[in-house]
Amino acid sequence: MNRNLKTILTGAAILFAGTALRAQNVSDLIISEVVAVPDSSVALVDDFGQVNGWIEVFNKSQGTVNFGGCFVTDDIDNLKKNSIPKGDLRTKLGPRQSTVLYASGDSRQGTFYLDFKIEKGKTIYLVSNDGRTIIDSIEVPENLTDGLSNAKFAHDNKEMIFDDIHEAVPTPFSMNGKHGSETKSQIMEREDPHGYTLSITSVAVVFFALIILYIIYGISGEIFKGTFKRKKKGNVDEETAAAIAMALEMEDNGESYAAIAAALELYLNDTVHDSESFVITIQDNPASEWRNKALTFRKTPRK
Amino acid sequence: MHQIIDSLNQFWQFTGFANCQLANLIMIAIGIIFITMAIVKEWEPLLLVPIGFGMIIGNIPMFPGLNVSIYEDGSVLNILYQGVRQGWYPPLIFLGIGAMTDFSALISQPRLMLIGAAAQMGIFGAYLLALVLGFAPNEAGAIGIIGGADGPTAIFLSSKLAPDLMGAIAVSAYSYMALVPVIQRPIMLALTSKKERLIKMPKPREVSQKEKIIFPIVGFIMTAFIVPSGLPLLGMLFFGNLLKESGVTRRLAETARGPLVDVVTTLIGLTVGASTQADKFLTGNSLKIFALGLLSFIIATTCGVLFVKIWNIFLKEGHKINPLIGNAGVSAVPDSARVSEVVGRESDPKNHLLMNAMAPNVAGVIGSAVAAGILLSFLG
Numbered sequence: 001m002n003r004n005l006k007t008i009l010t011g012a013a014i015l016f017a018g019t020a021l022r023a024q025n026v027s028d029l030i031i032s033e034v035v036a037v038p039d040s041s042v043a044l045v046d047d048f049g050q051v052n053g054w055i056e057v058f059n060k061s062q063g064t065v066n067f068g069g070c071f072v073t074d075d076i077d078n079l080k081k082n083s084i085p086k087g088d089l090r091t092k093l094g095p096r097q098s099t100v101l102y103a104s105g106d107s108r109q110g111t112f113y114l115d116f117k118i119e120k121g122k123t124i125y126l127v128s129n130d131g132r133t134i135i136d137s138i139e140v141p142e143n144l145t146d147g148l149s150n151a152k153f154a155h156d157n158k159e160m161i162f163d164d165i166h167e168a169v170p171t172p173f174s175m176n177g178k179h180g181s182e183t184k185s186q187i188m189e190r191e192d193p194h195g196y197t198l199s200i201t202s203v204a205v206v207f208f209a210l211i212i213l214y215i216i217y218g219i220s221g222e223i224f225k226g227t228f229k230r231k232k233k234g235n236v237d238e239e240t241a242a243a244i245a246m247a248l249e250m251e252d253n254g255e256s257y258a259a260i261a262a263a264l265e266l267y268l269n270d271t272v273h274d275s276e277s278f279v280i281t282i283q284d285n286p287a288s289e290w291r292n293k294a295l296t297f298r299k300t301p302r303k
Numbered sequence: 304m305h306q307i308i309d310s311l312n313q314f315w316q317f318t319g320f321a322n323c324q325l326a327n328l329i330m331i332a333i334g335i336i337f338i339t340m341a342i343v344k345e346w347e348p349l350l351l352v353p354i355g356f357g358m359i360i361g362n363i364p365m366f367p368g369l370n371v372s373i374y375e376d377g378s379v380l381n382i383l384y385q386g387v388r389q390g391w392y393p394p395l396i397f398l399g400i401g402a403m404t405d406f407s408a409l410i411s412q413p414r415l416m417l418i419g420a421a422a423q424m425g426i427f428g429a430y431l432l433a434l435v436l437g438f439a440p441n442e443a444g445a446i447g448i449i450g451g452a453d454g455p456t457a458i459f460l461s462s463k464l465a466p467d468l469m470g471a472i473a474v475s476a477y478s479y480m481a482l483v484p485v486i487q488r489p490i491m492l493a494l495t496s497k498k499e500r501l502i503k504m505p506k507p508r509e510v511s512q513k514e515k516i517i518f519p520i521v522g523f524i525m526t527a528f529i530v531p532s533g534l535p536l537l538g539m540l541f542f543g544n545l546l547k548e549s550g551v552t553r554r555l556a557e558t559a560r561g562p563l564v565d566v567v568t569t570l571i572g573l574t575v576g577a578s579t580q581a582d583k584f585l586t587g588n589s590l591k592i593f594a595l596g597l598l599s600f601i602i603a604t605t606c607g608v609l610f611v612k613i614w615n616i617f618l619k620e621g622h623k624i625n626p627l628i629g630n631a632g633v634s635a636v637p638d639s640a641r642v643s644e645v646v647g648r649e650s651d652p653k654n655h656l657l658m659n660a661m662a663p664n665v666a667g668v669i670g671s672a673v674a675a676g677i678l679l680s681f682l683g
Contacts, residue, residue: 185441185464185682195434195443199427202677203420209529209673210420210666216521217413224514 026070028061030162031126031138032098032152035170036118039147044172046102053103053118056172057126059093060160066092069129072101074116079127082107082115100172120144153177322364326581334358334576346481350454350572354477357576373577384574390462392571393455394539399564400668401543402556408661410514411507419666421610422632423674425450425603429595436591441465444678446592449476450599451671452633456536458575460675463683470579471589475596483638487604487630491646494608495626500650502625504659512550519544526673533676540672607632631660634667
């Protein structure tokens with residue numbers, strides 16, 4: 001096969017593979033919360049009226065992720081223990097959205113039901129649709145208080161790094177922590193009620209952005225104007241010009257003056273030379289005025 | 304016979320006459336006023352005609368459930384409105400603006416860019432006032448952007464920060480843009496002395512094609528690195544300008560500044576107008592928004608002119624800037640630059656400020672897009 005064609009096909013294959021991975025980036029999913037023994041009075045009740053342990057899956061990315069085809073297990077030796085059915089539109093998780101999987105022990109109850117019950121002391125794994133790659137895991141501590149969850153919290157809402165895991169009041173279907181339920185506007189209302197900080201910062205940033213552009217275009221403008229251009233060898237500096245002037249002064253006949261004046265006249269009021277492009281070329285140029293046939297037309301002689 | 308009367312009665316219930324309320328008539332009247340202003344006074348006719356007619360469309364009283372209203376999912380107007388609601392139209396307009404704007408004046412006098420930055424204080428002045436009036440920070444940010452005097456930017460930001468207020472914000476922004484000569488002139492005259500108005504500025508130098516090509520590339524990289532959230536607006540603005548200046552994409556540039564921008568302007572005007580349904584528009588908040596919009600224009604103009612006056616204190620004779628170009632820092636292109644020219648010629652008929660005023664004017668476009676990006680990153 002032609003080498004170039006091979007390169008193109010390989011490139012295309014890499015591009016498509018990359019696109020496919022990006023399209024369903026399940027690595028952005030985490031198990032954000034797990035409840036082993038729910039509190040019967042305030043527990044989450046499923047569609048069958050049952051109260052079971054559950055896990056919460058959260059999409060920390062800014063794009064929609066479909067986790068259909070992924071696996072959930074509590075057995076590291078059996079990563080394909082429970083598969084999430086493909087083809088259910090509800091398995092698409094929007095940006096920063098979460099859903100709950102009920103550990104009822106019977107996955108026949110629906111897409112969001114697991115084949116096992118959550119036991120304390122075990123670890124729950126979320127496995128990619130290849131059945132090998134563990135996307136995320138969460139421990140169910142032995143001493144987890146009944147009615148509470150083991151939940152992951154993000155210190156940084158932008159980076160979405162969930163490095164804080166501790167026991168908490170369950171919050172199914174919503175992001176853990178106070179930042180999860182607070183909009184940027186609410187945070188700003190709390191931290192900058194009068195708006196002075198935002199205003200001063202913003203004005204400073206606008207000025208900064210335009211000052212940067214001013215500096216760049218100021219410098220580039222000087223470059224284009226030729227301020228920083230080195231003088232070419234042979235250019236006449238002021239001292240040399242003064243010396244030439246003095247030498248001319250000493251001449252009596254004025255021929256040099258006449259020659260300089262003629263040169264200047266030709267240069268400034270050039271009516272002799274063609275100034276089309278300032279480039280001497282040996283290539284044939286049909287567009288040139290010199291070749292314009294219209295200029296050479298003559299009236300047809302009367303017969 | 305009885306059946307026919309019943310049918311006619313039922314049909315009557317569907318008509319606009321049966322469902323008409325005073326608020327609908329008021330909005331239709333406002334729409335007609337907009338159209339009249341555009342046709343008779345020629346105030347921003349390309350925008351006020353579609354907006355005015357859109358207001359009439361949006362306020363035809365009707366029986367709900369016919370799936371024709373702009374707020375009913377799946378209706379034709381609703382689908383067109385998504386371009387506003389999701390913020391698709393404003394970047395496309397910026398593409399056209401980039402393809403039609405000559406940045407030579409700015410490139411030749413980059414120092415005048417700072418006036419464009421100073422005039423953005425109108426945005427943040429209005430933001431502070433909106434907070435005082437009890438608006439939430441996201442709403443205050445959306446209202447403040449009216450001070451940027453840039454319709455597409457105002458629509459883009461309000462669709463992200465406060466969609467419910469977008470109709471009032473867009474109408475306010477475009478109305479005051481149309482009234483730029485009326486609002487700015489007295490402020491400029493009040494803040495400048497006769498001597499200042501006579502300051503002559505050098506003619507901008509000629510800018511080479513290379514500089515014009517470098518400008519959008521460097522400008523985009525720098526501004527987008529500083530404010531990535533302004534990417535949709537800044538990216539399209541500079542991309543459009545590169546199409547214009549590259550010299551090899553003439554057809555694309557012509558499409559961007561011609562048919563494309565015409566189509567999008569028509570759609571944005573019509574749908575923004577139609578979104579001003581009486582029940583959503585005729586509220587106390589809309590009145591506050593109109594008042595704040597006016598104040599933001601006044602603050603922006605004042606800050607631009609005062610900034611030049613203060614700057615002049617530090618400039619040597621011969622390098623001083625005519626403060627009459629301070630108003631042009633708001634990005635109502637080219638109206639505010641024209642105001643500088645007109646007011647300048649009133650003092651000295653030989654003093655042409657238009658080309659000098661174009662520099663802060665186009666800098667204002669960049670500045671307001673940067674300001675929108677900042678507000679979006681803080682409040683979005």
